[in-house]
Amino acid sequence: MPxxxxxxxxxxxxxxxxxRPDWTQERNLQVFGKCSNPNGHGHNYELWVTxxxxxxxxxxxxxxxxxxxxxxxxxxxxxxxxxxxxxxVSFMKGRYSSTENLAIAVWEQLEEPVKALGCALHCVKxxxxxxxxxxxxxx
Amino acid sequence: MPxxxxxxxxxxxxxxxxxRPDWTQERNLQVFGKCSNPNGHGHNYELWVTxxxxxxxxxxxxxxxxxxxxxxxxxxxxxxxxxxxxxxVSFMKGRYSSTENLAIAVWEQLEEPVKALGCALHCVKxxxxxxxxxxxxxx
Amino acid sequence: MPxxxxxxxxxxxxxxxxxRPDWTQERNLQVFGKCSNPNGHGHNYELWVTxxxxxxxxxxxxxxxxxxxxxxxxxxxxxxxxxxxxxxVSFMKGRYSSTENLAIAVWEQLEEPVKALGCALHCVKxxxxxxxxxxxxxx
Amino acid sequence: MPxxxxxxxxxxxxxxxxxRPDWTQERNLQVFGKCSNPNGHGHNYELWVTxxxxxxxxxxxxxxxxxxxxxxxxxxxxxxxxxxxxxxVSFMKGRYSSTENLAIAVWEQLEEPVKALGCALHCVKxxxxxxxxxxxxxx
Amino acid sequence: MPxxxxxxxxxxxxxxxxxRPDWTQERNLQVFGKCSNPNGHGHNYELWVTxxxxxxxxxxxxxxxxxxxxxxxxxxxxxxxxxxxxxxVSFMKGRYSSTENLAIAVWEQLEEPVKALGCALHCVKxxxxxxxxxxxxxx
Amino acid sequence: MPxxxxxxxxxxxxxxxxxRPDWTQERNLQVFGKCSNPNGHGHNYELWVTxxxxxxxxxxxxxxxxxxxxxxxxxxxxxxxxxxxxxxVSFMKGRYSSTENLAIAVWEQLEEPVKALGCALHCVKxxxxxxxxxxxxxx
Numbered sequence: 001m002p003x004x005x006x007x008x009x010x011x012x013x014x015x016x017x018x019x020r021p022d023w024t025q026e027r028n029l030q031v032f033g034k035c036s037n038p039n040g041h042g043h044n045y046e047l048w049v050t051x052x053x054x055x056x057x058x059x060x061x062x063x064x065x066x067x068x069x070x071x072x073x074x075x076x077x078x079x080x081x082x083x084x085x086x087x088x089v090s091f092m093k094g095r096y097s098s099t100e101n102l103a104i105a106v107w108e109q110l111e112e113p114v115k116a117l118g119c120a121l122h123c124v125k126x127x128x129x130x131x132x133x134x135x136x137x138x139x
Numbered sequence: 140m141p142x143x144x145x146x147x148x149x150x151x152x153x154x155x156x157x158x159r160p161d162w163t164q165e166r167n168l169q170v171f172g173k174c175s176n177p178n179g180h181g182h183n184y185e186l187w188v189t190x191x192x193x194x195x196x197x198x199x200x201x202x203x204x205x206x207x208x209x210x211x212x213x214x215x216x217x218x219x220x221x222x223x224x225x226x227x228v229s230f231m232k233g234r235y236s237s238t239e240n241l242a243i244a245v246w247e248q249l250e251e252p253v254k255a256l257g258c259a260l261h262c263v264k265x266x267x268x269x270x271x272x273x274x275x276x277x278x
Numbered sequence: 279m280p281x282x283x284x285x286x287x288x289x290x291x292x293x294x295x296x297x298r299p300d301w302t303q304e305r306n307l308q309v310f311g312k313c314s315n316p317n318g319h320g321h322n323y324e325l326w327v328t329x330x331x332x333x334x335x336x337x338x339x340x341x342x343x344x345x346x347x348x349x350x351x352x353x354x355x356x357x358x359x360x361x362x363x364x365x366x367v368s369f370m371k372g373r374y375s376s377t378e379n380l381a382i383a384v385w386e387q388l389e390e391p392v393k394a395l396g397c398a399l400h401c402v403k404x405x406x407x408x409x410x411x412x413x414x415x416x417x
Numbered sequence: 418m419p420x421x422x423x424x425x426x427x428x429x430x431x432x433x434x435x436x437r438p439d440w441t442q443e444r445n446l447q448v449f450g451k452c453s454n455p456n457g458h459g460h461n462y463e464l465w466v467t468x469x470x471x472x473x474x475x476x477x478x479x480x481x482x483x484x485x486x487x488x489x490x491x492x493x494x495x496x497x498x499x500x501x502x503x504x505x506v507s508f509m510k511g512r513y514s515s516t517e518n519l520a521i522a523v524w525e526q527l528e529e530p531v532k533a534l535g536c537a538l539h540c541v542k543x544x545x546x547x548x549x550x551x552x553x554x555x556x
Numbered sequence: 557m558p559x560x561x562x563x564x565x566x567x568x569x570x571x572x573x574x575x576r577p578d579w580t581q582e583r584n585l586q587v588f589g590k591c592s593n594p595n596g597h598g599h600n601y602e603l604w605v606t607x608x609x610x611x612x613x614x615x616x617x618x619x620x621x622x623x624x625x626x627x628x629x630x631x632x633x634x635x636x637x638x639x640x641x642x643x644x645v646s647f648m649k650g651r652y653s654s655t656e657n658l659a660i661a662v663w664e665q666l667e668e669p670v671k672a673l674g675c676a677l678h679c680v681k682x683x684x685x686x687x688x689x690x691x692x693x694x695x
Numbered sequence: 696m697p698x699x700x701x702x703x704x705x706x707x708x709x710x711x712x713x714x715r716p717d718w719t720q721e722r723n724l725q726v727f728g729k730c731s732n733p734n735g736h737g738h739n740y741e742l743w744v745t746x747x748x749x750x751x752x753x754x755x756x757x758x759x760x761x762x763x764x765x766x767x768x769x770x771x772x773x774x775x776x777x778x779x780x781x782x783x784v785s786f787m788k789g790r791y792s793s794t795e796n797l798a799i800a801v802w803e804q805l806e807e808p809v810k811a812l813g814c815a816l817h818c819v820k821x822x823x824x825x826x827x828x829x830x831x832x833x834x
Binding site: 100 | 702703750754761
């Protein structure tokens with residue numbers, strides 16, 4: 001059975017701040033620069049979720065895209081859209097809101113629900129600006 | 140010899156409808172939703188074809204991009220651009236026009252002609268909307 | 279009071295065909311070319327609606343963007359998305375589905391509802407492909 | 418002398434929150450919805466500044482683009498990039514951080530410096546997401 | 557009769573250099589900076605041509621887009637694509653290759669041919685990079 | 696330790712010409728077509744650099760993006776931006792300026808500096824136009 005990859009984009013607008021609470025603001029500024037502005041800043045994040053699998057013999061789908069979209073919204077977007085990632089997002093508690101940590105946390109949120117759809121999570125891509133993005137393929 | 144990947148985009152505008160003729164319209168609507176509208180709908184599809192190979196010692200090319208473009212047009216775009224995928228496209232006969240099936244059919248159309256160019260087909264990516272795409276890397 | 283313009287994008291995927299029923303298919307092909315393929319073709323249309331007005335003294339908004347989005351969806355998108363423009367869209371009845379006619383029809387659909395929001399319709403832009411769009415500013 | 422328009426894009430990432438301090442949080446939520454999340458949210462804003470004028474007879478420029486870019490950075494971007502618009506931006510003090518108010522404030526910041534370049538400010542466009550933007554042409 | 561605007565994009569890749577032959581290279585560098593590199597540099601230019609007019613009563617078109625595209629290619633693109641604007645382009649002879657001059661020259665190339673199509677040239681927009689563009693509406 | 700990929704985009708505008716000095720201009724035109732125009736042409740190139748590695752336990756970063764950006768600018772962009780690739784770029788000496796050769800040369804420029812940042816170079820992607828790009832993953 002041929003394996004096919006399918007990718008879905010969802011977007012969210014959120015604020016955050018890079019800062020370690022156990023560091024002085026001086027050291028935070030030295031390491032994180034403008035990203036540690038005490039009152040925060042924000043982004044329009046683009047999230048691309050790629051899943052892979054064989055085709056369903058009845059529908060020829062790897063997965064129903066509207067079901068995949070629903071899962072991403074329920075487990076990720078509803079938690080982060082129009083939120084402060086550091087203060088409002090339970091699945092980011094205890095992690096700095098770096099794009100790396102965000103991609104790993106999104107993977108953890110989606111791995112099981114995607115499995116329940118009958119396919120496998122392949123890649124989580126988080127694009128923070130038009131100039132940079134992070135990809136995570138699981139541990 | 141280093142292996143290099145090179146990708147070419149071609150575009151086509153086509154109509155289609157997701158529907159199994161052996162199902163009732165009721166069941167088609169239940170499974171395929173608005174995509175099974177009896178009179179169809181359509182998209183501006185973007186097709187990215189990625190080939191790989193060693194460089195030609197004379198030109199330093201993996202392949203001549205204008206030859207690759209010509210092949211994609213001859214074997215794919217001329218068949219699907221400004222067409223109805225379900226009714227007009229011979230290489231889609233007997234398959235539902237899901238993006239998954241479209242990517243696999245494009246692969247089958249291109250595998251041999253790309254080989255004849257002296258390189259190997261690596262990936263066919265079909266982007267249906269700005270929010271979703273399918274990738275196929277062969278069986 | 280300063281006048282501000284605000285623009286909202288909504289998207290729809292639809293099929294259509296350029297063809298006059300009072301012409302032979304031969305003449306349709308001569309005038310409309312590949313756009314008159316008997317089984318149709320389709321596009322991902324982008325619709326940009328621009329309204330203008332003074333700011334609301336309480337909210338500083340020209341108009342509430344979510345209300346504007348709702349109106350566009352109710353009066354336009356719900357009628358055309360995943361539809362055949364020629365066969366399924368009541369507000370296009372009796373007109374060829376050229377992008378020009380589509381922009382004018384969208385203007386007629388939105389002029390009154392936008393007025394009811396307390397501002398004025400300024401421009402309807404319909405982008406059919408990445409290479410062409412039509413703008414209409416009213417009669 | 419022919420009049421030419423020239424436009425320059427600069428970008429900034431900022432956080433903000435729509436909320437009137439003289440309203441209850443209940444009313445803010447009712448009017449501003451998710452945009453009034455108490456801990457804020459954020460965007461990658463795109464700012465397009467359009468100036469117009471006759472060509473300089475020596476350089477054929479309406480204005481030197483690097484000078485225009487420098488002015489936008491000095492008077493706008495350095496104040497808002499990686500900042501909280503509500504708390505950190507002096508030129509937004511006393512205004513809600515709606516996109517309308519942001520566009521008007523940017524106009525006020527740039528009108529005189531652009532005049533000093535020998536041309537005239539024509540339009541300030543602030544794009545908040547891929548789906549909406551505001552334009553201001555002056556009072 | 558309602559007036560409608562229709563816009564068409566064509567692209568070209570060209571090299572150029574900002575430099576006045578009657579200035580020393582020192583002064584050229586001072587005024588034009590890196591844009592006066594003696595061996596030149598280049599861009600992927602995007603050209604948007606906007607025409608306006610009433611609709612043809614038979615076709616509902618302002619103008620046939622394929623005819624408009626053909627005119628732009630014949631009078632502009634074929635002259636500049638994969639060329640050196642300073643050395644190869646007859647319609648730029650005697651002008652520095654600033655984006656302002658390019659937009660004006662394109663206007664002059666297209667004004668009559670567009671008239672011959674039965675509509676009027678409204679705007680020539682030349683986008684040099686993702687961060688800047690020039691618009692010209694005629695003298 | 697989970698491995699994460701992080702990608703950074705930088706852009707440059709350059710001119711070039713495809714031509715072998717040991718071939719006649721006739722043969723160059725036959726093989727390279729319009730790309731061998733004697734006076735050259737140019738592009739806005741987009742360079743995407745992808746690195747991979749484990750997260751730094753202190754910052755959670757794979758690598759500091761501003762350091763990665765600095766390295767790309769120092770070792771690549773400063774050499775090619777607003778330059779003629781064939782005549783001005785020392786790291787391209789002795790190679791035709793095909794996109795394939797450009798991607799390989801950028802890899803060679805960046806492999807060691809990226810290692811010095813504590814991570815590994817994964818992919819160099821050079822996009823020449825909106826329709827084609829080359830990727831290189833090392834020998």
